[in-house]
Amino acid sequence: MKALSFLPWYDWLALVWFFGLWLGYAAYSRDSQRATLLQTTNRYRRYWMVQATARNPRMLDGIITQGLASSPSFFASTTILIIGGLLALLGATDKVADVMGEIPFAVRTSAQVFDLKVLLLTGIFIYAFFRFTWSMRQYTFAALVIGSMPDPEDFASGKYDRKHFADRAGKMLGMAAETFNDGLRAYYMSFAATAWVFSTMAFALAAAAVIFILFRREFHSEVLHVLRD
Numbered sequence: 741m742k743a744l745s746f747l748p749w750y751d752w753l754a755l756v757w758f759f760g761l762w763l764g765y766a767a768y769s770r771d772s773q774r775a776t777l778l779q780t781t782n783r784y785r786r787y788w789m790v791q792a793t794a795r796n797p798r799m800l801d802g803i804i805t806q807g808l809a810s811s812p813s814f815f816a817s818t819t820i821l822i823i824g825g826l827l828a829l830l831g832a833t834d835k836v837a838d839v840m841g842e843i844p845f846a847v848r849t850s851a852q853v854f855d856l857k858v859l860l861l862t863g864i865f866i867y868a869f870f871r872f873t874w875s876m877r878q879y880t881f882a883a884l885v886i887g888s889m890p891d892p893e894d895f896a897s898g899k900y901d902r903k904h905f906a907d908r909a910g911k912m913l914g915m916a917a918e919t920f921n922d923g924l925r926a927y928y929m930s931f932a933a934t935a936w937v938f939s940t941m942a943f944a945l946a947a948a949a950v951i952f953i954l955f956r957r958e959f960h961s962e963v964l965h966v967l968r969d
Contacts, residue, residue, distance in 0.1 A: 747853065754940045755860075758947045762929050765951050766922070769958055777958050778914075778921060780967045785917070786910035793902045794892050801886050805913075809879035812920045815927075816872035819865050826862045830855060857936050864930045871923035878916035885909045928954060 747755075769776055792801045849857075886909055895902040928950050935946035958964075 747856070748940075750940050751853075754936070754944045754947075757944050758929075758932065761947050761951045762925075765954060766925065769954075770918075772959075774959060775964070775968060777961065777964050777967075778918060780964060781917065782910070782914040784967070785913045786906060789886075789906040789909040789913070790902070792886060792909065793889055793895050793906055796892050798886055798889065802883060805879060805883045805886060808913075808916070809876055809883075812872040812875040812879070812916075812923065815920075815923060816869055816876065819869040819872060819923075823862060823865050823869065826858055826865065829858055830862075854937070857933075860936070861930055861933050864926050864933055868923040868926035868930075871919050871926065875916050875919040875923065878912065878919055882909060882912040882916055885912055925954065 769778075788801075788804075792798055795801065885905075889905050889909070890900045894900050895905075929947070932943065932946035932950045936943035
């Protein structure tokens with residue numbers, strides 16, 4: 741009970757709201773019957789792999805895969821720096837909490853509560869780091885699958901199943917992209933978590949705003965319309 745009384749009830753409610761929106765939207769976008777941006781681009785990944793089975797050598801495909809893997813690598817490196825900064829911030833929360841209390845629209849809180857808010861942000865970025873690094877490894881596995889494809893002549897002769905190899909490589913690339921998307925979503929949600937530093941209401945509204953932005957981009961963006969046409 742002492743642990744529960746550490747925060748006011750409305751802060752606990754805001755935390756439940758935050759994680760409920762995050763996890764709920766992640767499940768909805770993953771299992772939705774509507775075409776999402778990720779599902780649509782996965783089609784193009786398979787088209788790409790079908791084309792790759794007809795190329796030899798597959799240098800172009802290796803370069804593209806390496807380029808795709810550079811994005812999670814960049815974000816993983818950046819995330820390490822952010823985590824280091826947040827851990828350093830934990831050593832000066834008394835001063836930071838006093839400074840935040842002087843902001844007119846920020847709610848003054850104790851140093852312990854401010855520590856908890858910083859720990860929430862740290863946890864989000866640690867999760868993002870794991871997703872980015874796993875995406876990097878998945879792109880490595882996808883490169884191995886592409887590199888192990890037989891010669892186009894073997895596919896043409898029927899010795900190997902072109903569809904089987906294309907589907908497997910395309911699925912591996914899609915898994916890497918989905919994992920990278922999880923890390924990016926964590927970055928978006930970190931902006932909502934930052935609003936908790938100012939007030940609980942800002943935290944709750946920011947979480948809803950971030951999910952709305954993600955929904956618009958995933959289901960109703962101009963990029964999606966172009967890819968579907």
